[in-house]
Amino acid sequence: MKWLLRYISSSIGKKHVMALTGMALFGFLLTHLAGNFLYFLGPEIFNKYAHALTSSPLIYPAEIGLITIFVIHIIFAFWTQSDNKSARKQAYAVPLAEEHAKLSSSFMLLTGIWIILFVIIHVGGIKFGSYIPYDLAGEEIRDLYQTVSTYFKTPGTIIFYVVSMVILGVHLNHAFWSAHQSVGLSHRKYTPILKGLSIAIAIGLASGFILVVFAAALSKGAA
Amino acid sequence: MSSKAMNLTLKVWRQTGPNETGKLATYELQGVSPDMSFLEMIDMLNARLIQEREDPIAFDHDCREGICGMCSMVINGTPHGPEKATTTCQLHMRKFSDGDTIVIEPFRADAFPVIKDLSVDRSAFDRVIQAGGYVSVKTGGSPDANATPIPKKVADEAFEAAACIGCGACVAGCKNASAMLFVSAKVSQLALLPQGQSEAATRVINMVSKMDEEGFGNCTNTEVCEAVCPKEISVRNIARMNREYLKATVLSED
Amino acid sequence: MLDSKIPSGPLSEKWTEHKGHCKLINPANKRKFEVLVVGTGLAGASAAASLAELGYNVKAFCVQDSPRRAHSIAAQGGINAAKNYQNDGDSVWRLFYDTIKGGDYRSREANVHRLAEVSVNIIDQCVAQGVPFARDYGGLLDNRSFGGAQVSRTFYARGQTGQQLLLGAYSALSKEINRGAVEMYARREMMDLVVVDGKARGIVCRNLVTGKIESYAGDAVLLCTGGYGNVFYLSTNAMNSNVTAAWRCHRKGAYFANPCYTQIHPTCIPVSGDHQSKLTLMSESLRNDGRVWVPKNKGDKRPASQIPENERDYYLERKYPSFGNLVPRDVASRNAKQVCDEGRGVGDTGLAVYLDFRDSIQRLGADTISARYGNLFQMYERITGEDPYSVPMRIFPAIHYTMGGLWVDYNLMSNLEGLHVLGEANFSDHGANRLGASALMQGLADGYFVIPYTLGIYLAGATLPEVDETHDAFKEAVDSVQKATKKLLGINGSRTVDDFHKRLGRMVWDNIGMSRNKEGLNDVLQKIPKLREEFWSDVRITGSGEQLNAELEKAGRVADFLELGELMAQDALARTESCGGHFREESKTEEDEAKRDDENFCFVSAWEYTATGKKAKLHKEKLTFENVELTQRSYK
Structure with missing residues (x-):
């Protein structure tokens, strides 16, 4: 196992870890969004889905796994950042011109920190948010549909979510193709397509989430 | 051909030694010909400084035709200045205008300590190459040069990686002071060619480990290195090195 | 007459016989020898790497911040080799013949033939190192015809052949540095040669970063420091290319051969x-x-x-x-x-x-x-x-290349025992004119395939008592270097080093450039010493000797160019014939072309230093041609 320690503490090993955990988190986002879209199908389906998910015996291992991946991603991000800061202690008097033009990569850490804060607020507001009972053919389950519909009635929350999703998009725009590059997936023909796809995915994912937020905001649920 | 002479304001990093603190000094320079190269403009300033019994500005340069990789300088925030695919020595003053202020700094990275003024120590690059940037063949006894055909495409790709002049602009321009483009160019060249295969795994491990040890930063895929590289070395080489590294560590049985 | 120590026997067998019968050194004993290699271009890097592989202890020195930056890197066109891959009738003989003829019959047959013989090994070696030469669609090496040659024998890597070959040699050198067999000293300028009992036993360098004068003792010194084209001030040479190392050896007794043979591109x-x-x-x-x-x-x-x-x-x-x-x-x-x-x-x-x-x-x-x-x-x-x-x-x-350089025998050793000279720094293979794509070939031939054999011949036969850096000869050398530095810094005159260099360059270009005549040469022989005097009384160098000081570096080099220029004029004046790059207006055909005088000038002029400002002493090495017939070039 000595090799593993050496590998993950090497510059490229860290990049690999960032890329793989990032790709896993991206996978989670996709399933999360798919689940969110069930909101459009009404309370019954949405709540059934949420119930199935939370009552599954796999939920705790899955949550622990997700948190672990998220934490590893964060730890490696800060680790890389600290390496990078110490690689140039004396800064330039004039900021690097080319770097200026490349915003999303420079913003990875800032957008990442925002996302951490967002996740804490989001989990607190929804997962550990208000419990409203829902009657599913005699069985009482949580009415998550109602929780969500209620949650997105305050303008502050809506704005916070929209901004956060835009920031997530910015993060993903760089992250998606960058993760491929980091594990060595680069191709003369496909990389340019991948970069285009990155933008599409960033916009698609962010607007998908925002769509659900707006749907909830406009829903007839109790204010 | 010559046109009107220019007057410039130069802000140049002056630092007397590696452990001294430096600062930007301002010089007004009159009568700069647009036909001068950037380094000839510095020569002109230095000639004046000598006349004024001041210490001339130290800077590295040698071939002045864009191939030795010795000239450096970050000009207005860009290594080797504003012209794409051009080293400082090949940059000409006609790219600037009368009345311009030009800020000139050394290549900055902890792995490239300043020796004096604009001159930095890039021997870390040599040490990275010494860690494995070669094929371990001895002189003599090599097979006939045509014994192993190499597809033209592969040879061309290897050549493009081998075009690196080791100037360090990639490090200087990267916000993380990462040397990935430099290291990956050599790793790629030898990973592509059949001659480099037998040592491919140890090469990439040793070179990356040396690169980390020298204190270069990590790559965050900003691609600025490629944008400022005077030889336009592609970041595809970085991906290839990432792949080679994966093969040599996680996927290898050693 | 100088003895070039050319082996006897038929031309095509000289080198093989010579290698086959030379004395060898036991592998266990090689590590007892310390070899100092000055310069890390094609010749220096290849020599240092090859000798280290054989087991010698090598110390290598370069003036740049890295051995990868030597000026060999700037060569564009290509490298010749008699591979005949194109099936167009090339052969070792043809490459030999073209080089002899191109050199206007002023080079040694035996050396040139050896060069053509080993040219094929160079390509094999470089490909094995991973040098990315141009290839055709079948994956085999491509060739082009270069510089008017009638066969396609030039190997190339786009317009960066020199760079790729140098990086190949640099990689071999790096491999040996990693193994601990070569100690590399960058940003060092050789300031003097140390001679003990008539043998080259070490060098004195200036550490360009700290200004410290350092001593290094060894059993042999290899000078691979390139040409002296920068005597013209404006040249295609790199800014740091200079004659100082060679000139200081000349002052210590090494003969300077054919200084007037320069090539204008x-x-x-x-x-x-x-x-x-x-x-x-x-x-x-x-x-x-x-x-x-x-x-x-x-x-x-x-x-x-x-x-x-x-x-x-x-x-x-x-x-x-x-x-x-x-x-x-x-x-x-x-x-x-x-x-x-x-x-x-x-x-x-x-x-x-x-x-x-x-x-x-x-x-x-x-x-x-x-x-x-x-x-x-x-x-x-x-x-x-x-x-x-x-x-x-x-x-x-x-000005682009200098064919002249320190005189060496067939083994690449100068008249000073132990001092070997390789690449452009020696005079041996190109005669009065160099063919295109031959400089890279010669540098690598000397370093990879000649010196590994011929250095052994010297070391096996020489008596070399223990000498280290505490020897009096080192102290004297360090002392004289320090005095010279002090003197330069103390002049505190009114003109910059570049100013003198420009004026010298102009004189050399006008009088010892593309065409030369008696009047101009006599004139410049008056002017250069005057300029030199003015330099030593009116140059201004700022800063101190204990730091990075580019002006001080340049001053030392220009001081030597000011002496070399005079020797070039003296050589050009003495050679009243025209040959190759040396065009004497007094010696031309009716069609205004260069006219050789084979009867009186079929020799190498090797000059012995006497004293600054004094005429150098001429030694001749007779050139004999047993295998080719001397003809007059004509391009009408």
Whole structure:
């Protein structure tokens, strides 16, 4: 196992870890969004889905796994950042011109920190948010549909979510193709397509989430 | 051909030694010909400084035709200045205008300590190459040069990686002071060619480990290195090195 | 007469026999020998790596910040080798013959034949190192015809052959540094050779970063420090290329051979003004499609496009109908100078001729021209700001290579025992003129395939008592270097080093450049010593000796150029014949071409240093040609 320690503490090993955990988190986002879209199908389906998910015996291992991946991603991000800061202690008097033009990569850490804060607020507001009972053919389950519909009635929350999703998009725009590059997936023909796809995915994912937020905001649920 | 002479304001990093603190000094320079190269403009300033019994500005340069990789300088925030695919020595003053202020700094990275003024120590690059940037063949006894055909495409790709002049602009321009483009160019060249295969795994491990040890930063895929590289070395080489590294560590049985 | 120690026997067997019968050193004993290699270009890096592989202890020194930056890196065109991969009839003999003839019969048959023999090994070696030579679609190595050769024997890596070969040698050197077999000392300038009991036993260097004068003792010294083209101030050489290491050896007793043999390259970008620090070469392949011309009338300052066809003088096509624009380098250069001297030069300075692609673009299309010369056109535009697709290029000759150098015998050892000289720094293989794509070949031949054998011959036979850096000879050398540094810093005059260098360069260019005559040479022999005196009383160097001090570095080099210039003039004056790059106006054919005098000048001039300002003493090495017949070149 000595090799593993050496590998993950090497510059490229860290990049690999960032890329793989990032790709896993991206996978989670996709399933999360798919689940969110069930909101459009009404309370019954949405709540059934949420119930199935939370009552599954796999939920705790899955949550622990997700948190672990998220934490590893964060730890490696800060680790890389600290390496990078110490690689140039004396800064330039004039900021690097080319770097200026490349915003999303420079913003990875800032957008990442925002996302951490967002996740804490989001989990607190929804997962550990208000419990409203829902009657599913005699069985009482949580009415998550109602929780969500209620949650997105305050303008502050809506704005916070929209901004956060835009920031997530910015993060993903760089992250998606960058993760491929980091594990060595680069191709003369496909990389340019991948970069285009990155933008599409960033916009698609962010607007998908925002769509659900707006749907909830406009829903007839109790204010 | 010559046109009107220019007057410039130069802000140049002056630092007397590696452990001294430096600062930007301002010089007004009159009568700069647009036909001068950037380094000839510095020569002109230095000639004046000598006349004024001041210490001339130290800077590295040698071939002045864009191939030795010795000239450096970050000009207005860009290594080797504003012209794409051009080293400082090949940059000409006609790219600037009368009345311009030009800020000139050394290549900055902890792995490239300043020796004096604009001159930095890039021997870390040599040490990275010494860690494995070669094929371990001895002189003599090599097979006939045509014994192993190499597809033209592969040879061309290897050549493009081998075009690196080791100037360090990639490090200087990267916000993380990462040397990935430099290291990956050599790793790629030898990973592509059949001659480099037998040592491919140890090469990439040793070179990356040396690169980390020298204190270069990590790559965050900003691609600025490629944008400022005077030889336009592609970041595809970085991906290839990432792949080679994966093969040599996680996927290898050693 | 000097003894070149050429082995006996038939030409084609000399080298094999020599290698086969030389004394060998037991592998266990090789590590007891310390070899100092000065310079890490093609010759130095390849020698240091190869000797370290054999087991010698090697210390290598270079003036740049890294061995990868030596000026070999700037060679564009290619490297010759008698591989005959193209099946066009090339052979070791043909490469030998072309080189001897190209050198205008002023080089040694045995050396040149050896060079042609090992040329094939060089390509094998470089490919094994991973040098990415150009390949054809079948994956085999591609060749081109270069410099007017009738066979395609030039291997190349786009326009960066020198870079790729140097990086190959640098990688071999790096491998040996990693193994601990070579100790590398960068940013060091050799200031003196240390001679003990008549043998070269060490060097004294200045550490360019700290200014410290350092001593290194060894059993042999290999000088691989390149040529002296920068004596002209403006040259295609790198700014740090200099003669200092070679000149200090000369002052310690090593003979300087044929200093007047210098090569002027015809297709350089012309000087744009007084600020110019350096000239840039463009590949002479441009002459394949470009037409050289000047206006017929003196002082015609109209733009090229306004000069009608009948007022243009395509002088090379006019004078040399069969070779046209493809005449050899020296002929093309001399003719350019001649038309400019007549006042028909173009551009602001009047020191340029046109190289016009108009007709080729019309005939072949701009795309074809761009595919052939795109990168050169780009380079030209970057430097001049003019677009050669629409305006003819302006070109002018510039000093490019120096065939002269320290005298060496067949084993590459100078007359000073233990001092070996490799690559451009020696004089041995190119005679009075070097062929295109032969410099890289010679540097690598010397380093990879000659010195590993011949150094052993010296070390196996020499008695070398223990000498270390505490020896008095080192103390004396360090002392004299420190005194010279102090003297330079103490002058505190009024002119910069560059100012003197420019004036010297102008004198050398005007009088010992493309054509030379008795009057000019005598004149310059008066002027250079005066300039030298002025230098030593009026130069201004700021700063101290204990730091990075570029002015001090330059001053030491210019001081040596000021002595070398005088020797060049003396050599050029003594050689009243014309040969190769040495054109004496007094010795020409009825057609204005160079005329050799084989009866009186079939020898190498090797000069012995006497004292600064005193005439050097001439030693001759007779050149005998047993295998080729001496003919006069003609390109009409």
